[in-house]
Amino acid sequence: MSHTPHELAEEFPELADQMAALRQSDSHFAKLSDEYHALNRALHRAETDVEPTSDDNMVGMRKQRMALKDEIYAYVKAQTASA
Numbered sequence: 001m002s003h004t005p006h007e008l009a010e011e012f013p014e015l016a017d018q019m020a021a022l023r024q025s026d027s028h029f030a031k032l033s034d035e036y037h038a039l040n041r042a043l044h045r046a047e048t049d050v051e052p053t054s055d056d057n058m059v060g061m062r063k064q065r066m067a068l069k070d071e072i073y074a075y076v077k078a079q080t081a082s083a
Helices: 013-025 027-047 055-082
Strands: none
Touching (some): 013 027, 013 055
């Protein structure tokens, strides 16, 4: 099994515990996290030519991943600030 870069715990190591707890207790966060992981894996498969795609599609996928990552970060920070 190959290593998939850009996993959330690697992107935000300081928030890994909070994200793990939120995945268990917050269905909205779990959905965001699942969406991020599915997109990240699809992008990794495209980048490694396991499932080739057009350059335009890869750019779009990267932008979508970045937007999701920003949304996830903001959500976790808001949840930890209100706790």
